[in-house]
Amino acid sequence: MTANMRGADGRLNRAYSGVPTFLRSDYCDDISTLDADYAVLGVPYDDGSPFVGGSRFCARAVREHSLRFGGGALYDIAEDKEYLREALANRRIVDCGDVDVAPSRGDITMANLTNDVIAIRERGAMPIVLGGDHTLTYPVVRAFDEPMHVIQLDAHLDYTPDDQGLTYTNSTSMRLIHQMEHVTSLTQFGIRSMRDTKQNADDARANGGRIVTMPEIRKQGGACIADHLPAGDDCYVTIDIDAYDMSLCPGCISAEPGGLTYEEMQEALKAITSTVNVVGFDFVEVNPPLDVGTGVTSYLGALTVAMFLGYIDEARRR
């Protein structure tokens, strides 16, 4: 807790009080009037989770834990550097609430999502989308039309063919994205699940994708992601909490051992923002009902989203 927690409105704003928008940003309930640099949008959808649902509560839990960063900035003592102070003080981060979800109708929900992201971009803001499960990345990416690269931080390829009509599930999103004309290339980082198939890995590579596995990351550090990115290009980034090691995400049904440490994630996110131009990102797959009592998975999610946003904001100021 810091001495400068008192907000512009004079309130103390303890982490457990008030209405939980992301980082206690202003709330916008009409995107057509949005005035922001960064627009947060929740997608409380987990119909695309084939095993145990619950990630529909991810965005809400991440918002709640984000209120614990109450000092008006994110301070990294190792660098003696503050992130997001101006963006927060100038109210440049705005929370647009949640996409309208139609239960059991992924097609309708995801059309709503695509339309909301288009509307956010028309207002000149960068979309920051909070899951939900990993289904949402495809409908977000299809809201863009300029050429861009896609970076996925994940334990799994999410490259299953949607040949059974399973378009809106969390295991097919990356194959769908990779087929889109404006997606120039795909980098998949942290992939390690032995539940993925050789066929899907072969297909991703045959389609021009780069897969960065854990031995390479462990040997070279998270910053090695820069070697697999088109420097200077526009990039969309999707972060699955299961990119982190299983020990860091008890509240994630798809957690896998042998994943990223916090430091490796930090290095990777920093390297991304210093190598490419991030045009938007999403964060998915925290399942709060499965989490431990302290909610550490949601907390790590809030930290990851806020930290990455801080790096993006710093890069945009340079």
Ligand SMILES: [Mn+2]
């Ligand atoms: Mn995933």
